[in-house]
Amino acid sequence: MNIEDLAVRISDLSSFDGYQLECQPIPGEIEVLQITVGDFDELPTYVSVTDTQILCITYLFTEDEVKPESRSEMLEEMLELNIPIPLSSFSKIGDRYVIFGALSNTSGIEDICGEIITLTENAVESITALEDFLN
Amino acid sequence: MSVLKKIMTAVRGGAREVGELIVDSNGTRIFEQEIKDAETHLRKAKQDLTDVMAKQMQAGRKVESLKNEIAAHEGYAGQALEQGNEELALEIAEKIAQLEVDLAEQEEVHKSFSDHVARLKDLVKKTERQLKDYERQLSMVKTTESVQKASAAITDNFASSNSKIISAKDSLERIKERQQNTFDRLAAAEQLEAENSDKSLEDRMKAAGIGDADENSANAVLDRLKAKQK
Numbered sequence: 364m365n366i367e368d369l370a371v372r373i374s375d376l377s378s379f380d381g382y383q384l385e386c387q388p389i390p391g392e393i394e395v396l397q398i399t400v401g402d403f404d405e406l407p408t409y410v411s412v413t414d415t416q417i418l419c420i421t422y423l424f425t426e427d428e429v430k431p432e433s434r435s436e437m438l439e440e441m442l443e444l445n446i447p448i449p450l451s452s453f454s455k456i457g458d459r460y461v462i463f464g465a466l467s468n469t470s471g472i473e474d475i476c477g478e479i480i481t482l483t484e485n486a487v488e489s490i491t492a493l494e495d496f497l498n
Numbered sequence: 499m500s501v502l503k504k505i506m507t508a509v510r511g512g513a514r515e516v517g518e519l520i521v522d523s524n525g526t527r528i529f530e531q532e533i534k535d536a537e538t539h540l541r542k543a544k545q546d547l548t549d550v551m552a553k554q555m556q557a558g559r560k561v562e563s564l565k566n567e568i569a570a571h572e573g574y575a576g577q578a579l580e581q582g583n584e585e586l587a588l589e590i591a592e593k594i595a596q597l598e599v600d601l602a603e604q605e606e607v608h609k610s611f612s613d614h615v616a617r618l619k620d621l622v623k624k625t626e627r628q629l630k631d632y633e634r635q636l637s638m639v640k641t642t643e644s645v646q647k648a649s650a651a652i653t654d655n656f657a658s659s660n661s662k663i664i665s666a667k668d669s670l671e672r673i674k675e676r677q678q679n680t681f682d683r684l685a686a687a688e689q690l691e692a693e694n695s696d697k698s699l700e701d702r703m704k705a706a707g708i709g710d711a712d713e714n715s716a717n718a719v720l721d722r723l724k725a726k727q728k
Contacts, residue, residue, distance in 0.1 A: 389651050389652060389655045390651065390655070391647065391648070391650060391651020391652075391654060391655070392647045392650065392651065393644055393647040393648055393651065395648045395651050395652060397652075397655075402673065402676045402677065402680065403673055404672075404673075405664060405668075405669035405670075405672055405673055406669060406673070409648060409652055411644055411645075411648040413637075413640055413641050413644045414637065414640055415637045415640075415641070416637075416641070418641070418644070418645065418648075420645070420648070422652075423666055424665065424666035425665075428665050428666055428667070456645060456646075456649045457649060459649075487670065487673060490666045490667070490669070490670045491670060494667060494670065497665070497666055497667050498665070498667070
C-alpha cells in the first residue's frame, strides 16, 4: 500500500472505532501522511511507507523538555515501559522522543487505522506516565 | 562493521547526518548490488543442483540395474552348476565379474554425484542465508534513511506552516481539557435527559392524582395552618 492509497482509503472511512481520522499529506523528499485521531489534535501520527514496512510515528517531546537531572531515570523508565505498552515502542529521532509502531507492508486498512488509534492512545498514556520527568 | 553499528556511529556523530553518511558511502547501492550478486549465485547454484541431482538419479538407476543383473546371473550360474555344466558356469561367472567391475565404477560415480549434491545444497542454503542477511541489513539502512527524510519533511512542514510546536505537557493539558469538556457535555446531556424524563413522569403522575400533593399550593398551606390551630 502506498501513501496515496492510504490517504484515499482513510478519507473514505468516515470514522473508525468511534474515532474520526483526519489525514493530510506532507510534501518532502519522501511522502509522509499526517493523521490526527479524534480530539487528539496535538499528537498527530506521521505515517510513511518503506519497501518492507509501514511506519507510524508520534512525536512525544523534545530533549529540552526533559528535566536534565532525571533524564537517565526517565530513559530507564521508557526502556522498561517498552514491553508493557501494547504494539508501540519508544524511540528517538534527532532530539525528539517518539513512540512508534511498524506494520507489514501488506497490512489491511483496518490494521493500519487500529495501529494509529492505539499509537495515539499510547502517546497520551506515555506522556501522562512520564509527566514528572518533563519541564 | 555491522550495519546497525554503522548507523549507531552515525547517530552519535550527529543525528542530522545519518542519512547523508549512509547515502554518501553508497551504502544502499552497494547492498543492492550485493543482493543482486547473491541472487545470481543462488540461481546458478540451483541450476547446477538440478543438473547434478538428475545425474545422481541416473547413476542410482544404473547401480540398481547392475545389481539386478548380477543377481540374475548368479541365479543362472547356480542353474548351470546344478546341471553340472561347469564350463557354462565359468562363462557366467566371468560375466558376473565384469558386471561387478561395472557396478563398482557406477557406485563410485553415484557417490561422487551424491557428494556434489550435498555440497551444492549446502551452498544454496548458505547463499539463501546470506541473501536474507543482506536484505535485512538493506532494510535497516533504508528505514533509517526513510525516517530521516520523513523527519526532515515534518520539521520543514512545521516551519513553513508556522505552527508552533507546543510542549508535551501543554499538549496533554489541552487534550485532557478537551476530553473533560466532552465528558462534561455528555454528563450534562445525560442529566438533562434524566431530568426531562423524571419531569414528564411527575407531570403524568400528577395529572393522574398519584404521588406527593403539591405542598406549595394555597390549599395545602391552608390545610397546614388549620391543622396547627387544632
